[in-house]
Amino acid sequence: VADLVPPRTLSGFRDYPPDRMIPRERVLETARRVYRSYGFAPIDTPACEALDVLLGKGGGENDRLVYRVKSAKSEVEEMGLRFDLTVPFARFSAQHVNQLGTPFKRYAMGPVWRGERPGHGRFREFWQCDFDTIGTTSNAADIETALVICDLFDGLGFGGKFEVRINNRLVLNGLLDSLGLADKSVPLLRSLDKLPKIGREKVIEEMGREAGVSAPQAEKVLALAGTTGSNTVVLDQVERVYGSNATSADGVAKLRELIAACAAAGIPDGRIKIDLSICRGLDYYTGTIYETFLTEKEDIGSVCSGGRYDNLASVYTKQVLPGVGASLGVDRLLAAMEELQHPWLNGATTPARVIVLNFDAKFVGQYQKAARELRAAGVGVEVYPDAKKLGPQFQYAEKRGIRLALIAGEDELNRGVWKVKDLVRREEIEVPVSTLVGSVKALLPE
Amino acid sequence: VADLVPPRTLSGFRDYPPDRMIPRERVLETARRVYRSYGFAPIDTPACEALDVLLGKGGGENDRLVYRVKSAKSEVEEMGLRFDLTVPFARFSAQHVNQLGTPFKRYAMGPVWRGERPGHGRFREFWQCDFDTIGTTSNAADIETALVICDLFDGLGFGGKFEVRINNRLVLNGLLDSLGLADKSVPLLRSLDKLPKIGREKVIEEMGREAGVSAPQAEKVLALAGTTGSNTVVLDQVERVYGSNATSADGVAKLRELIAACAAAGIPDGRIKIDLSICRGLDYYTGTIYETFLTEKEDIGSVCSGGRYDNLASVYTKQVLPGVGASLGVDRLLAAMEELQHPWLNGATTPARVIVLNFDAKFVGQYQKAARELRAAGVGVEVYPDAKKLGPQFQYAEKRGIRLALIAGEDELNRGVWKVKDLVRREEIEVPVSTLVGSVKALLPE
Numbered sequence: 001v002a003d004l005v006p007p008r009t010l011s012g013f014r015d016y017p018p019d020r021m022i023p024r025e026r027v028l029e030t031a032r033r034v035y036r037s038y039g040f041a042p043i044d045t046p047a048c049e050a051l052d053v054l055l056g057k058g059g060g061e062n063d064r065l066v067y068r069v070k071s072a073k074s075e076v077e078e079m080g081l082r083f084d085l086t087v088p089f090a091r092f093s094a095q096h097v098n099q100l101g102t103p104f105k106r107y108a109m110g111p112v113w114r115g116e117r118p119g120h121g122r123f124r125e126f127w128q129c130d131f132d133t134i135g136t137t138s139n140a141a142d143i144e145t146a147l148v149i150c151d152l153f154d155g156l157g158f159g160g161k162f163e164v165r166i167n168n169r170l171v172l173n174g175l176l177d178s179l180g181l182a183d184k185s186v187p188l189l190r191s192l193d194k195l196p197k198i199g200r201e202k203v204i205e206e207m208g209r210e211a212g213v214s215a216p217q218a219e220k221v222l223a224l225a226g227t228t229g230s231n232t233v234v235l236d237q238v239e240r241v242y243g244s245n246a247t248s249a250d251g252v253a254k255l256r257e258l259i260a261a262c263a264a265a266g267i268p269d270g271r272i273k274i275d276l277s278i279c280r281g282l283d284y285y286t287g288t289i290y291e292t293f294l295t296e297k298e299d300i301g302s303v304c305s306g307g308r309y310d311n312l313a314s315v316y317t318k319q320v321l322p323g324v325g326a327s328l329g330v331d332r333l334l335a336a337m338e339e340l341q342h343p344w345l346n347g348a349t350t351p352a353r354v355i356v357l358n359f360d361a362k363f364v365g366q367y368q369k370a371a372r373e374l375r376a377a378g379v380g381v382e383v384y385p386d387a388k389k390l391g392p393q394f395q396y397a398e399k400r401g402i403r404l405a406l407i408a409g410e411d412e413l414n415r416g417v418w419k420v421k422d423l424v425r426r427e428e429i430e431v432p433v434s435t436l437v438g439s440v441k442a443l444l445p446e
Numbered sequence: 447v448a449d450l451v452p453p454r455t456l457s458g459f460r461d462y463p464p465d466r467m468i469p470r471e472r473v474l475e476t477a478r479r480v481y482r483s484y485g486f487a488p489i490d491t492p493a494c495e496a497l498d499v500l501l502g503k504g505g506g507e508n509d510r511l512v513y514r515v516k517s518a519k520s521e522v523e524e525m526g527l528r529f530d531l532t533v534p535f536a537r538f539s540a541q542h543v544n545q546l547g548t549p550f551k552r553y554a555m556g557p558v559w560r561g562e563r564p565g566h567g568r569f570r571e572f573w574q575c576d577f578d579t580i581g582t583t584s585n586a587a588d589i590e591t592a593l594v595i596c597d598l599f600d601g602l603g604f605g606g607k608f609e610v611r612i613n614n615r616l617v618l619n620g621l622l623d624s625l626g627l628a629d630k631s632v633p634l635l636r637s638l639d640k641l642p643k644i645g646r647e648k649v650i651e652e653m654g655r656e657a658g659v660s661a662p663q664a665e666k667v668l669a670l671a672g673t674t675g676s677n678t679v680v681l682d683q684v685e686r687v688y689g690s691n692a693t694s695a696d697g698v699a700k701l702r703e704l705i706a707a708c709a710a711a712g713i714p715d716g717r718i719k720i721d722l723s724i725c726r727g728l729d730y731y732t733g734t735i736y737e738t739f740l741t742e743k744e745d746i747g748s749v750c751s752g753g754r755y756d757n758l759a760s761v762y763t764k765q766v767l768p769g770v771g772a773s774l775g776v777d778r779l780l781a782a783m784e785e786l787q788h789p790w791l792n793g794a795t796t797p798a799r800v801i802v803l804n805f806d807a808k809f810v811g812q813y814q815k816a817a818r819e820l821r822a823a824g825v826g827v828e829v830y831p832d833a834k835k836l837g838p839q840f841q842y843a844e845k846r847g848i849r850l851a852l853i854a855g856e857d858e859l860n861r862g863v864w865k866v867k868d869l870v871r872r873e874e875i876e877v878p879v880s881t882l883v884g885s886v887k888a889l890l891p892e
Contacts, residue, residue, distance in 0.1 A: 005498050007540035007762035010525060013494060015538055017546065018487035025478070025488050032471070037821040039798030039828030041464035042471050046571050047493065047527075047557060048459060048513075052451050067494075067515050069527065071561035079456060081493075081515070092461055094453035100463065100795070101845060103831055111493060115517035125492050138831040140810045147814055151821070264811025265818055316453040349546070352485030364586045365710025368593055372711055375483040375597070382485030385549055385584040399547060 012116070012124030018349040024127075024334060026344050028109055030155045031129050031328055035107040038148055040131045043106045045088040047113075048079040053091050055080075056315040065114045081113040085128045085327070093134060094316035102135020102321075121335060132325025134312055139254050141324050142288040142308055143261045149292055149304050149326060150267050156333075157342065160268075161296055165275035167289045168255050169307075171238055172279060174248025175224050179217055187211040189279045192225055196277075225277035231259050234274045254288065286310045290326050297336045304328045348401035352380040353444055355397045359409040361387040366413060370406065370436060377437045379444070398423055404443055406436075458562075458570030464795040470573075470780060472790050474555055476601045477575050477774055481553040484594055486577045489552045491534040493559075494525040499537050501526075502761040511560045527559040531574045531773070539580060540762035548581020548767075567781060578771025580758055585700050587770050588734040588754055589707045595738055595750050595772060596713050602779075603788065606714075607742055611721035613735045614701050615753070617684055618725060620694025621670050625663055633657040635725045638671055642723075671723040677705050680720045700734065732756045736772050743782045750774045794847035798826040799890055801843045805855040807833040812859060816852065816882060823883045825890070844869055850889055852882075 009015055016024060032042075048069050055063055068077035082088050085108045097104060109129045118124055131148060133141040146164055153162040172192075176185050187210040191203050198206075200222060207218040224241070227234050235252050242248040255274055262272050278291050287308030294303060306326025313321050338345050354374060356367045364383065371381040382402070384393045390407070397405055407419040418436055421428040422443060431439040455461055462470060478488075494515050501509055514523035528534050531554045543550060555575045564570055577594060579587040592610055599608040618638075622631050633656040637649050644652075646668060653664040670687070673680050681698050688694040701720055708718050724737050733754030740749060752772025759767050784791050800820060802813045810829065817827040828848070830839045836853070843851055853865040864882055867874040868889060877885040 003503065004763065005502060005761050007499065007537045007759070008496065009492060009541075010494060010496055013492035015492070015542070016488075016490035017542055018489060018552070021488040021490055024490070036797035037824075037826050038817075039796050039801075039826055041796045042462075042467040043464060044462035044467055044470075046455060046459035046461070047559070048456060048571065050454065050456055053453070056451060057449065064518050067517055069513050069515050070523070071513055072510050073561075077516070091453045095455075096461070096463055101842065103842075105796070105828070106464070113493070115519075125494065133831065136831045138807070138833075140804065140807065140829065140831040140833075143810055144814065144829060144831070147818070151818070261811035261814065265814035313453070315451050317450065350485050350487045350551070351482035355485075358586065361584070361586065364589055365707035368590065368707065368711035371484075372593070372597070378483075380483050380485055382551070383586065383590060385579065385582045385586040385590070387584075387586075396547065396549075 010124075012118030012122075014123060014125070019345075019347050020334070022348060022351065023337065023342075023344045024330065027156065027328075027330060027333060027337075028127075028129065031109070031152060032107070034148060034152045034155050035131045037151070038105070038144065040105045040107040040133075040148075043089075043092065043108055044110065045082070045085075045092050045108070047081055047111070049082055049088060049091065051078060051080045053316075054082065054087060065116060067113050067115050083114050084112050085110065085130045089130070089132065090313040091316055093321055094313040094319070097135070097317075097319065097321065103133055103141070104135050105131070105133045107131040121332070123331065127330040129328040129330050130306075130325060132312075132323050134321050134323030134325075137322045139257055139288075140261075142254065143258050143265075145288070145290065145306065145324050145326055146258060146262055146272055147265055147267065149290060150262070150271050152304065152328065153292065157344065158294060160270075161294060163270070163293050163295055164272045164304075165278045165291045165293065165302075166255065166258065166272060167274065167276055167278040168251035169279070169286055169289060170247050170251030170254070171242070171276060172224075172251075174245035174251060175221065175242050177247055178242055178245045179220060181211070181213060181217065181221075184211040184213060186283050188213065188221060192221065192277065192279050195222075195225065225279075227276050231255075231272075231274045234276065235259075238276070251287075258288070280305065280307055284309050288324060294336055294340070297340055300332060300336045300339075302329070303333045303336060346401065350380075350382065350400045350402060352382040352400075352402055354379055354381045354404045354406060354440060355393070355402045356381060356383045356406045357390055357393045358384040358387045359390070359407060363408070363410075363413060366408075370408075370418065370433070373437055374440055377441065379437075379440060394423070403445070404440060406440075456570075458564030458568075460569060460571070465793050466780070468794060468797065469783065469788075469790045470776065473602065473774075473776060473779060473783075474573075474575065477555070477598060478553070480594060480598045480601050481577045483597070484551070484590060486551045486553040486579075486594075489535075489538065489554055490556065491528070491531075491538050491554070493527055493557070495528055495534060495537065497524060497526050499762075500528065500533060511562060513559050513561050529560050530558050531556065531576045535576070535578065536759040537762055539767055540759040540765070543581070543763075543765065543767065549579055549587070550581050551577070551579045553577040567778070569777065573776040575774040575776050576752075576771060578758075578769050580767050580769030580771075583768045585703055585734075586707075588700065589704050589711075591734070591736065591752065591770050591772055592704060592708055592718055593711055593713065595736060596708070596717050598750065598774065599738065603790065604740060606716075607740060609716070609739050609741055610718045610750075611724045611737045611739065611748075612701065612704065612718060613720065613722055613724040614697035615725070615732050615735060616693050616697030616700070617688070617722060618670075618697075620691035620697060621667065621688050623693055624688055624691045625666060627657070627659060627663065627667075630657040630659060632729050634659065634667060638667065638723065638725050641668075641671065671725075673722055677701075677718075677720045680722065681705075684722070697733075704734070726751065726753055730755050734770060740782055740786070743786055746778060746782045746785075748775070749779045749782060792847065796826075796828065796846045796848060798828040798846075798848055800825055800827045800850045800852060800886060801839070801848045802827060802829045802852045803836055803839045804830040804833045805836070805853060809854070809856075809859060812854075816854075816864065816879070819883055820886055823887065825883075825886060840869070849891070850886060852886075 285307035291302035292304035308324040512526040731753035737748035738750035754770040
């Protein structure tokens with residue numbers, strides 16, 4: 001025993017056993033299907049990038065986060081693991097955009113790594129799942145981004161139980177401009193972004209401390225951000241107070257167009273909500289801003305966020321690449337789905353819904369023949385490998401959440417029939433071989 | 447410009463732009479569908495593992511290959527990137543098997559990293575795609591492994607154009623035992639494995655040099671390995687010459703059972719071929735051995751290989767975990783598919799087959815309405831974001847391999863019709879809004 005290497009995962013890293021991986025695959029498959037349906041094309045980039053590609057010129061905050069990678073022989077770490085999918089996409093775009101042409105619509109899914117202290121729901125490896133449209137400033141791409149998010153959360157089974165909250169930085173910039181605070185927008189928006197977490201008083205205090213803004217001015221920012229009511233009421237209110245500012249007016253017009261187009265495209269009322277307090281912390285965003293909340297689990301925060309940016313890849317190219325996109329927070333979403341007892345997290349540990357019990361090893365060819373016919377009809381079927389007693393085989397099937405068991409020994413095979421047992425209802429019927437596929441499909445719920 | 451970071455990938459690492467990523471996703475989706483249809487469950491493990499987990503006790507050859515990872519602050523590299531999916535699966539199994547229960551069937555897909563000198567078709571990051579059944583010694587699992595490979599290559603569009611070559615180490619071990627060479631099996635099989643590459647003479651020479659085996663003895667090994675003919679002829683021949691050895695006889699019986707069961711399960715003749723020269727280099731394998739060749743591209747080597755092993759995780763646990771599995775070589779397969787001009791590698795750079803042209807920005811809501819109806823019917827549809835001239839919009843669509851363009855301005859929308867243009871046939875028809883989905887589906891080939 002002293003010679004054994006203890007099997008373990010490293011702190012901040014996780015295994016995904018089947019009961020967690022099956023729902024994760026389903027979420028990713030849904031995202032892939034929805035993104036593809038809009039013509040977003042998949043790309044992939046390496047996990048490892050050159051350190052200067054990852055850190056840009058400055059390094060800065062990310063320098064601390066980036067895992068260094070080196071080969072066994074190498075003296076220096078010249079590579080790092082990507083910490084998000086945006087930086088590699090920016091590098092990729094700078095490198096390939098002339099060949100790909102614009103507008104360019106891509107999605108990417110994969111793990112990213114951050115050398116942070118692991119903690120409550122914070123991991124060193126986690127998945128991102130991004131989609132972006134670059135090479136266009138058209139508001140049509142912003143509208144489409146909202147539609148993708150709506151179709152995504154419908155596809156994930158949250159129909160009617162999510163809200164896409166939308167704002168436009170132009171509205172906030174116009175307000176700050178009107179108040180003579182345009183040069184303070186970075187610290188002010190960073191403080192505003194904390195409103196749901198730290199509350200009104202602390203935001204005003206921080207705006208004073210970090211941006212040197214007086215309490216009455218901070219109040220005005222918060223008053224605008226706090227405007228409530230229907231989308232029309234909120235936009236009318238902004239227009240009334242700040243409409244004379246061209247930047248604000250532009251932001252309001254873009255938001256109005258987005259709301260109208262989404263309604264025309266068939267998105268039901270209530271799915272998209274103008275929320276002037278949504279601003280995202282990053283300076284990076286310059287136009288439309290998106291956050292997505294599950295109405296039954298708001299406290300977990302936004303599960304799909306993004307926005308419009310003026311220039312994706314200025315670190316790598318002089319070519320200006322404006323765009324808009326969003327990122328699905330896969331791990332946060334799965335955590336929320338688990339807490340909400342979403343039907344996809346049902347504890348099943350196999351994709352099979354049917355098992356063929358192994359009554360006698362000499363019939364394994366015939367067992368697999370029946371199984372293959374069901375598989376060809378889209379039904380997942382296991383064949384139990386060992387011809388052991390049926391009791392343990394039933395236990396195996398029930399533990400994994402398999403619904404139907406097929407049983408045949410010499411007698412049944414000679415008579416050309418199968419016994420089909422429903423492991424939940426505990427009922428058994430006998431069906432002829434010729435109708436097995438139809439009978440099994442009829443017995444499987446949904 | 448001096449300030450820009452040059453956008454680039456590192457040596458041995460690759461980007462997957464859409465024209466390469468779309469087929470890769472299709473290959474992985476097919477593998478996922480086939481594996482799942484047999485009840486293999488997905489798992490995922492972290493990219494980073496503790497160095498001792500990756501290298502076991504010895505280190506040895508892998509020590510040179512493993513990329514070291516450390517956080518920015520850390521002085522030492524205590525982690526490494528996985529170099530295959532087998533080692534993490536062994537660690538995972540040792541850690542979780544008591545909770546998961548056996549038999550346990552899993553698949554895993556993901557990148558692995560090796561610090562090798564990059565070269566012709568050899569990369570430092572590449573994908574593996576494995577499936578295994580552990581916790582059973584039943585030949586039924588070996589039979590199923592062959593069935594999975596057959597269904598996989600059928601699903602990949604190689605029906606009738608692939609061959610799964612199968613052997614059993616027991617047959618070779620029995621032969622070596624009969625010849626009094628049982629203790630030399632490791633170097634002998636390693637030499638035999640090189641037969642297709644270096645040829646008969648050099649194998650005999652190497653067997654003499656590495657295993658101290660006389661030329662007549664080496665000839666006997668090669669004579670067995672070179673037995674040709676139908677599966678029955680080959681097995682009868684082995685039985686005649688080495689059947690008195692219990693180990694060989696057991697191997698022959700297992701191969702006979704596999705061939706018979708696959709035939710009974712509906713696998714056409716010729717898909718599975720007994721080939722006694724197939725042995726895989728690794729000591730790890732102890733029973734059935736699988737290699738898969740594309741009949742029109744044999745020289746690229748096996749694209750799906752595996753075998754049975756007696757004990758998966760002896761580095762991490764005393765619990766004996768026998769199993770059988772195989773690994774799809776995704777990158778090698780894609781390279782072969784490209785050379786064979788497989789229809790999946792058609793150069794398309796978008797999943798969309800239809801584009802809605804942007805005739806007038808004010809109709810974007812109605813464009814998206816039509817597009818969403820098509821998407822709900824399973825058709826990928828882009829809406830062009832900018833209301834520019836139609837010429838560049840058509841060029842954009844044609845460059846990406848989009849088949850149909852939908853066009854409507856004020857006049858068409860008022861009349862409730864769409865113009866549908868086939869970009870390959872260069873024909874245009876007009877269809878009423880109410881039948882748009884049906885018309886588009888009818889116009890899309892296959």
